[in-house]
Amino acid sequence: MTPKSPPREPFSDWRSGSTVRRLLQAIAAEVGAINRPLRIMEVCGTHTMTLHRSGLKPLLKEAGVVMISGPGCPVCITPDFYHEAIIDLVTSRDNLVITTFGDMTRVPTRKGALQTTVPAPGSEIRIVYSPEEALQLARKNPEREVIFFGAGFETTIPAIAYTVKKAAQEQLKNFSLLAALWLIPPALEAILQSGDVAIDGFIYPGHVSVIVGEQAYRFVAENYRIPGAIAGFEPADVLLGILSVARQVKENRPTVANEYRRVVSAEGNPRALALMAEMLEPFEAEWRGLGRIKNSGLKLRSQWQDYDAVARFQMTFQPATGRDSGCRCGQVLKGLVEPMDCPLFGRACDPEHPRGPCMVSYEGACLIEYKYSSGARKK
Amino acid sequence: MCLAVPGKVVTLEGDGTGKVDYLGTKVLANLTLLPEVKVGDWVIVHAGFAISRLDRKEARRTLKLFQELEKLNPAD
């Protein structure tokens, strides 16, 4: 009796070895016609992950494409002074619960990491997997203050905004948000304006694009004449995006190509955008490595001040003193330095003894490089 | 981390949430960002929220593209 072959998973076609190889060949052909290697930047930790997990980076290099990682990791671009301010708060205030994602607790700062901080009496630091979990904690512990310390790009921002809206609707008296919310398009503009990094094109983040749509990136093609493509996260998706960029370069026809049409629409998700506009407003935020960028961060609008931890607890932030610990995370985020080229990589800095967030965050370029490509080689 | 894989909506709970199935594992997701979603739709879920509905026609278009690629570049 012949065994039935198991039903294929919905994503198998996007991971198929032969599709990947065909796409690489097609890319090589386009680059061959252009006759020089291409430098393409992606700005999404999940794209970085796909490139390394599938071993695509070296294969792309052979095909003539050098992939650069940009500021695609929200935990990485959150400067130390956010963590330091929260550490100050939790060590000095009783009955405070700080909730955040796992990797946030391990970011090393001048005041140590949240993970090893000893809180004030009755206070604690708790790892959660969603902002909803933090809200639930606040509901169940009315006698304690709960702060959700959340970092994220446009993909996560609607979920965080919704949680605050819900807290307001329920008139919760003990829940607030320390927001580290970052917007991708202003960061792209800052990178292009600085002119530090030579870039032939961008791969735009798949799920940020679900929220903001194609329109958010038009300025890159129109004002800077740089090609770009929105891509999904399977190996074949990323390669389709790169193929599109290569073609745009060859034809000198920069645009915003949508290679993830099955999920991304031209106008994005209007409900998510409306929710963000209702709850949040842009401000000039300071990014690790990229410095201050106009309208690049989001904070709660003044009518939601009760739910803004900064206002509620009168938090103050002390910017970096410029002390050089040798950590090159800022330059890695800008695409100026490859993790392997940081003098600390694999020596003083590794996942067990991280010197900066790029080696801590699940989406950090250094951690991804170390885990999937080169860790042992540095020994 | 972005969840790349779409799941299938199998129930609507009536309070703005619904169960999304991934090969047998079911997750409760908030559907309020996708008001028109129905049982049987495939959705992308991020941080507990369904943020996009899969366009099956577009998905099939891309798969067809892969098949075309096979024909243009026969196996070496």
Next chain:
Amino acid sequence: MKQVSLEMGSGGRLMQEFIRERLLPVFKNRYLDELHDSAFLPPGMAFTTDSYTVDPIFFPGGDIGSLSVNGTINDLVVSGARPEFMSLALIIEEGLEMATLDRILLSIKKTAARNKVTIVTGDTKVVPRGQADKIYINTAGVGRLVGRPHPEKIKPGDRIMVTGPVGEHGLAIMLTRNDFRMSSRVRSDCAPLLFLLPLWKKGALWMRDITRGGLATVLSELADRVRYPLLVEEEKIPLSRSLKGAVEILGIDPLYLACEGRALLVVREAEAQKVLSFLKKQPGARQAAIIGQVQDRIGRQGEALLQTPGGGLRLLEPLTSELLPRIC
């Protein structure tokens, strides 16, 4: 480091460092130097010990009781020994329900009896409320050698196999423990590996049960032990369908999730197909697969490499930061 951290017990690199740098130097002797899952003692015996602190104590597919017996059996089997006798030490938190204790004891009894292991000695301690979490178990096991691992004999061409789909114990624990608002069909793979014993005479050169740290950690440990790099194909690694769906949503790498009833084997090239056929006839290994081989064309000594479907290569490192504490 001034204090013991949670990660030193996680099964990953920090734990290996901890054992190598802090524990081994204190107890240096030729038995410990072998660093296998069991110690080899004269005359022709293997001896092992383990502690179980799994949280929760009952999970789909098993409980701390069946886990403790299977875990000890498996450590002996992969060291070449047929398990015969076990000790059972219980550390119980004051206030544990008798009914709960009885359930666990019954589970231990059933698992031991089914696998012809006799519990011959034990100990019981009760600590005040709050000083332990419900119950911790320590076991030691002893058995007679029917074969022995020979990692020094491993050479290019030797095949690497797993006995079944990986990661299920780790995932089952993770889902039971956290409120991800998820429901899943995944059950722990907690099971005894006795059926592997005849393979010591049929071409098996080395075995390891895949526990904390998952398949990737075991592969990187194997790579450290042999003179040639390992090449494993991602597409050949068996994963159950339910697990594939769950890890996609959680964003975890299944190669780092713990098992408690799966083994990695290195088998001589000439016997590999026969071993595979043998395994597939065993109820506990129907999805056994050859996932790669020891080779000397790609990579360097000490490297465990994963080939992805597109032809790319990925380096497998041991588990770094703790995915989940108290997994077994």
